[in-house]
Each structure stands twice: as C-alpha cells, then as structure tokens.
Amino acid sequence: MIKVLLTDDSLLTREILKDIFRSTDDILVTGEAANGTEAVLMTERLNPDLIIMDLMMPVMDGLTAIEEIMARFPTPILVLSATLDDREVNNAFAAINRGALDVMDKPGGEEINGSAGSFRATLVEKVRMLARIKVIRRRPKTKPRFVPGGTAPLPAGDRRVLAIGASTGGPQAVMSIVKSLPADFKATTFIVQHIASGFAGGFAQWLDRECRLPVRLAADGDEFKPGEVLVAPGDHHMVVRDGVVRLTDDMPVNCCRPSIDILFKSLAMELGTRVVGVLLSGMGKDGAQGFIHIKERGGLTIAQDERSCAVFGMPRAAIAMNAVDLVVPLAGIPDTISKIFHSTGDE
Numbered sequence: 001m002i003k004v005l006l007t008d009d010s011l012l013t014r015e016i017l018k019d020i021f022r023s024t025d026d027i028l029v030t031g032e033a034a035n036g037t038e039a040v041l042m043t044e045r046l047n048p049d050l051i052i053m054d055l056m057m058p059v060m061d062g063l064t065a066i067e068e069i070m071a072r073f074p075t076p077i078l079v080l081s082a083t084l085d086d087r088e089v090n091n092a093f094a095a096i097n098r099g100a101l102d103v104m105d106k107p108g109g110e111e112i113n114g115s116a117g118s119f120r121a122t123l124v125e126k127v128r129m130l131a132r133i134k135v136i137r138r139r140p141k142t143k144p145r146f147v148p149g150g151t152a153p154l155p156a157g158d159r160r161v162l163a164i165g166a167s168t169g170g171p172q173a174v175m176s177i178v179k180s181l182p183a184d185f186k187a188t189t190f191i192v193q194h195i196a197s198g199f200a201g202g203f204a205q206w207l208d209r210e211c212r213l214p215v216r217l218a219a220d221g222d223e224f225k226p227g228e229v230l231v232a233p234g235d236h237h238m239v240v241r242d243g244v245v246r247l248t249d250d251m252p253v254n255c256c257r258p259s260i261d262i263l264f265k266s267l268a269m270e271l272g273t274r275v276v277g278v279l280l281s282g283m284g285k286d287g288a289q290g291f292i293h294i295k296e297r298g299g300l301t302i303a304q305d306e307r308s309c310a311v312f313g314m315p316r317a318a319i320a321m322n323a324v325d326l327v328v329p330l331a332g333i334p335d336t337i338s339k340i341f342h343s344t345g346d347e
Contacts, residue, residue: 002131003030005048007039009057020120036065043069049131051077055091063094070099074135080106089202096171101130104196133310159341160274162187163267165260167194167282169310173330180334183212189229192260200234220247232258239266254286264290273298280304283313291323302326
C-alpha cells in the first residue's frame with residue numbers, strides 16, 4: 001500500500017481527496033494535517049510514502065513545512081495549488097525549489113469531485129509514480145564524471161542551439177542548468193518541460209527571475225535569437241521550421257504535448273550539427289527518438305545519469321537506444337555545456 005499524508009486546511013478538500021483514494025486498492029490515507037506544523041510532526045510519526053501539500057495554510061505555511069520536512073525526514077511531496085494567479089504559481093515553483101517533486105492545479109469543488117474527471121485519474125497516477133521516488137536530504141556534491149555512450153567526449157563542432165527536455169523531477173534540474181549559463185551565452189536555448197496544465201507560464205517566469213538570460217514562453221512565429229531561452233507553452237508542440245518557431249496542436253506523442261521528441265527532431269532536421277540535446281529526469285521514453293535524429297544529423301546528445309535523476313526513465317530509454325554521446329551527473333552538465341560552447345566560440 002502507498003501511505004499518503006494529506007496536508008490542507010480545508011476539511012472539504014481532504015474529504016474529497018480521501019474519497020478519490022478510497023476508489024483505489026493501493027493508496028491509503030494514513031494521516032491528515034490542517035497546517036504545516038502538523039504535517040511536520042505527522043511525517044516524523046507516520047513515515048508516509050507521499051505527502052500531498054497545500055501551500056496557503058495557517059500556523060505554518062506549506063513552503064516552510066516542505067523546507068523542514070526535506071531537511072529532517074525527506075519524503076516525496078506533491079503540491080496542490082489552489083489557484084493559477086501569479087502569487088500561487090510563484091509559490092508552487094518555490095516549493096519545487098525547496099524539494100517538492102511536482103505540482104498540480106487544484107480544481108473547484110464540482111470538478112475535483114467528478115468521478116469521471118481527468119483530475120481524479122491524473123492525481124492517482126501521480127501519487128503512484130511519485131511515491132516510488134527516493135528523495136534526499138540535500139543534493140550530493142559529486143565531481144563531474146563522463147561515461148561515453150557512443151562518440152568521443154566533447155567533439156568539436158559549430159554548436160548554436162541547446163535543447164533541453166525534462167519531465168518528472170525536471171524543473172529543479174532545468175533550473176540548475178539554465179541558471180549556470182552566462183549572460184553572453186551565444187546559443188539559443190529551447191526547453192520542453194512536461195508540467196501540469198497552466199503552469200508553463202509560471203515555469204518560464206521562475207526561470208527568468210533566477211537566470212542571467214531572458215526566458216519566456218515561445219510564441220508561434222518567433223524568430224529565435226542567440227542568448228535567449230524559449231519554453232514550450234502548455235498543450236502545444238514546439239518545432240522550428242524555416243528559421244522560426246511554430247506551435248502546433250497535433251496529436252500527443254508519447255502521451256505528451258508538448259513532446260520532447262517533436263522538438264528534438266525538428267531541430268535536428270533544421271540545424272543538424274549545430275544542436276546539443278540534453279535529456280533530464282523523467283518517466284517514459286519521450287526524447288529518446290529525438291536523440292537518434294540529433295545524432296544522425298551530427299549533433300551532440302547528453303543524458304543525465306541514473307544516480308542524479310529523480311526518475312531515470314527518459315535518459316535510460318535514450319541510452320538503451322544507443323542515442324547518447326555523454327552520460328553525465330546533473331552537477332556536471334553545466335560544466336560540460338560550458339566546455340562545448342566555449343570551444344565553439346574559439347573556432
């Protein structure tokens with residue numbers, strides 16, 4: 001059984017969530033907390049497999065509780081965000097920065113209680129997936145190590161595009177990479193992050209506040225420029241055609257829209273050897289086929305290693321398909337990127 005601790009000051013919300021989990025045979029609510037202080041105490045006493053955390057609560061808010069829980073007894077945390085206004089979205093990404101694994105929008109009463117609603121199915125799926133993830137008290141300090149997956153490390157080339165794909169466990173990883181890029185970074189950076197509907201804009205704003213490069217949501221028809229970072233908006237594939245960004249509502253690929261495969265393939269077809277692809281933590285195989293296209297066209301592919309991944313799904317799939325040039329721990333990816341693009345600038 002998956003043991004879940006519910007943390008929300010709304011009794012109605014807790015009752016609705018309990019009703020959802022009663023319909024499963026593998027998820028058990030073992031405790032309920034009405035504020036962050038109770039959540040911390042109950043986490044220590046109950047040792048849950050997963051905590052569902054509201055952010056706006058009395059006594060101790062969710063952000064403070066997450067920080068204390070991750071410092072004392074690390075536990076997978078799923079944040080339910082009550083609204084999609086700027087403050088709440090900002091708090092949601094602050095929660096991820098403090099150790100929460102994922103965030104979902106909390107629909108209104110009628111929608112959340114609908115037995116046939118997508119929220120119910122999505123919530124159950126996320127609980128089952130996140131509860132299996134081993135979280136750590138603090139990030140391990142590891143020296144970069146390189147494990148070639150095909151060609152020799154750091155091959156020379158005219159690299160002009162950095163393409164990043166990530167899913168579960170990805171927002172923090174993406175942040176650590178983009179935040180490391182210098183203000184004079186000469187390449188264009190494209191990002192596909194699988195994230196709950198409505199949060200892509202907040203994700204781009206979060207990156208923009210913390211990074212030296214300008215970060216924004218991509219728009220159809222954008223002429224991408226060196227030194228900027230474009231994030232795929234929710235529920236649209238992002239591709240590059242004839243030198244401009246195009247957004248499409250084509251069918252999902254690998255159950256995803258936006259799809260990492262779609263972006264990687266379009267960049268490979270358009271820019272060939274100039275593309276450096278990075279595939280980070282996430283479940284499934286999205287991005288693996290795209291890596292094949294990048295390699296076939298002379299680009300370079302980098303996958304996050306198993307030890308530093310929250311979910312070693314997408315990188316594992318790409319490695320299994322012999323589509324990866326370099327397997328690198330997350331802590332080593334910024335330095336790897338710096339070396340690749342620095343050598344490009346010297347040419």
